[in-house]
Amino acid sequence: MKIAVVQFPGSNCDQDCLRALLGVGRIEAEYLWHKETSVSGFDAVVLPGGFSYGDYLRCGAIARFSPIMKAIVSATAAGMPVIGICNGFQILCEAGLLPGALIRNQRLHFICQPVWLRTETTDTPFTTQLEKNRLLRMPIAHGEGSYFADSRTLEMLESQNRVVFRYTNASGDTTPESNPNGSLANIAGICNEERNVLGMMPHPDRAWDRRLGSEDGKLLFESLVANLELAAAR
């Protein structure tokens, strides 16, 4: 089994994602250059954080035109698990694989700080090893991470149980103070209707080693590997 970590020219969490995946063990993980046109040979894809093309225009707006994105869009239609973290989430929204958009943080500054996340659903390949309402600790680091969607989209996401993570306080309550960037409904991560594509602003790739103060992020990668193993056994 092999997982691809896509490298856009300005990706800067590619090494962190690769190490986090290899840290789980039992799988292979490799970089996949954005100029490639195929994901064949891979069982899942990670779109890492960074500034894919400098993002001077709008985050992820150019990355969606990368040759590899066409291959990823068709692979997701065939059910391949894809996770986009931070800039990866922005790219998934720009590519139309996830609804809504990530806009400038409410207070306009870049924000880097640890946050608490509440698990809203375990029904994605990345969250099966979590329990519903489980709190996770990991950092955010972004300037444009405020999740926005029109009210119809928001209702749809809620009714289909597609909000995967919400920002909360340490007790698990969604309060205005615990919402770091002004995201609607404290949304930190969502999935597509088929539930195989997850986008999230916080960084599980920076929370998988006790030295980093939290190993909670590892649970997402472990869930993915376990699900790939299950699928392979079938």
Add this chain to the structure above:
Amino acid sequence: MATAITAAIVRNHGLTEEEYERIKSALNRAPNLTELGVFSVMWSEHCSYKNTRLELKKFPTTGPKVLVKAGEENAGVIDIGNGWAVAFKMESHNHPSAIEPFQGAATGVGGIIRDIFTMGARPILLLDSLRFGPIRGHSPQARHNRRLFAGVVAGIAHYGNCVGIPTLGGEVYFDESYEGNPLVNVLCLGVLRHSEIVRGAAKGVGNPVFYVGSETGRDGLAGAAFASRDLTDESKQDRPAVQVGDPFKGKLLLEACLELLASGSVAGIQDMGAAGLTCSTCETASRGGTGVQIDVALVPQREHGMTPYEILLSESQERMLIIVHGGHEEKVRRIFEKWDLPYALVGEVTDDGMMRVLEGGSVEVEIPADMLANDAPVYVREATSSHAAIRVPIEGIPRSDSHRSLIVLLAEPTIASKNWVFRQYDHTVRAGTIVPPGSDAGVFYVREADKILAVTSDCNGLYCKLDPREGARIAVAEAARNLVCSGAAPLAVTDNLNFGNPYRPEIFWQLREAVEGLAEACRRFNTPVTGGNVSLYNQNPTGAVDPTPTVGMVGIIANEDWITRQYFRNEGDIIFLVGPIGEEMGATHYLKVVHGRKEGLPPRLNFELELRVQQTLASLIQHGFVQSAHDCSEGGIGVALAECCISGEIKMGASVRIGNATDRMDLLLFNETQSRAIISVSPEDADAVEKHCATAHTPLTWLGAVGGTDLVVTNGQETLTWKIAELYETWYCSIENIMSTR
């Protein structure tokens, strides 16, 4: 048509008549205008250190762990074990940031990053040492200072965050002397294997010379010369001398160069930083003992009609000069194309020792490379001692309300929490940050080398203003103390000397005193200087900045269990002061902030005591006794105690008894005597800690215990009580509140 070189042209290039004569006699002819431009940037203070070279020789630069010495290359390299090494250096971008804070700071970050990967190292962390004028209030100056502060922080974030290098902290000071001339010093550290160290030399006659990176434009024309002048009200017209940064290009260049270096095709590499193409060609040739010939007509250009003069002196960002082993051209082209980087084959290495620049067929510049790089005049400047700082008698300081004074100090931007700054920097990318910004030192796990590093930067400009030698010694001591408090053993130092105009004897005296103080302290702490930067002419219309010899220090934490944070962790832990209670009030922040007096004799550093305190702290940490350790600096024991209570995620109170009933509370709490740290230990270890310190003859005072929701301090006569929530609110929100003032 050749322009005749007049005295006015020479002067406008910042060269003296004597320097012009020196050029003529060395060339055996008069230079043309382009050549004069080349000399003017290479012989500027920024590139040649002509006024400071003799002083910088005083630094200790060798040691068993030094792999590449200061001055030999773009950055020094230090062994960290396991076959791995670190390259690190600090550099300033003060003048550009004064004119255009966002781009000035951003390009400062870009420049130092390139210096580090030029050594073959992958940059893994940044620190920023910043100085601004006061930001409080509604005056036009305060508003301007806020704009500079916000712009610089955003510029640093813009570049560092995009390239994906965590900014692990640094310091921010505010003082009137930096009004109009902020200081922006950036430290970058990279890791590499010993076998990967790259030299910036043009080796191999006939080897092709490639230009790679952004196209050359007219931005930053002669910025090195700009940085070697006083800032004046007219400096705003120098805005074209400020470069514009493109962090995305910087990131591409970083990755492409590291890939290229790993490919074994590179014979030499040099960043086009200050003095751009000029500096990179003559320095690589000079280091390689060769010559370099390039044709400016082949250089990728952003604008039409650029003259050789402009192309050579441009400081457009994100450009590198790479000398490739003959026969490897195709491999190199493939890597540039993979990363979509503009590149061009612009010349070759020659054997005649000349820096020769052609435009098409005609020779525009022909100067011995060595003469440009190494034969700049070296000056001994006149130095006159400023009148000595005078000890402030304690009786001369009116008693103040110590309760209020602590609140005032915690709200003072220099002392208040810098979370407003650090939150804007990505400090968690690369998944190695163990202790984030805001503690005594940033602590980072270098995964590739399996090593834990601690980094800090320090300099109290107020001390240096009142006694530059002592201030510089203290800057080194405090940096070392910060590292020791976080569990590290200090390894080496990089410094950034920020001073005013060296032609003024009192400024040159400050510089010499500070250099000698730094040198002495670096010897005593066994931390060689691996390189750094000198920034002079930091003047505004009212005078020079306070002398600010910023010290960046890197240490290594040998055992993960030794990592120590500054904040209290457990209710009931016993609080000790390691080091003397102290009584020195001169040059303190208390005197400055509460009494409005920027005066007095700064604290004296006693090396024996300092070393003993640091050795004791290290030993206590290594025995596993220490739950938290925090160095006492600006604001003394009072501020340090408060920070121990409020800087952790869980805030904790404390009850402390200090001094005697007859002691003045303000003196006990706010004196800034050196060689002190506050530690907390488990009650069951308290006896062992006391015995340990007694054996080591290290002063130790039992202060009290962690617990409750208040900070309570008594001298037996007077008891002060602060609500932890109030202290926290004051300290944490101060800068944010100030920055939202209109």
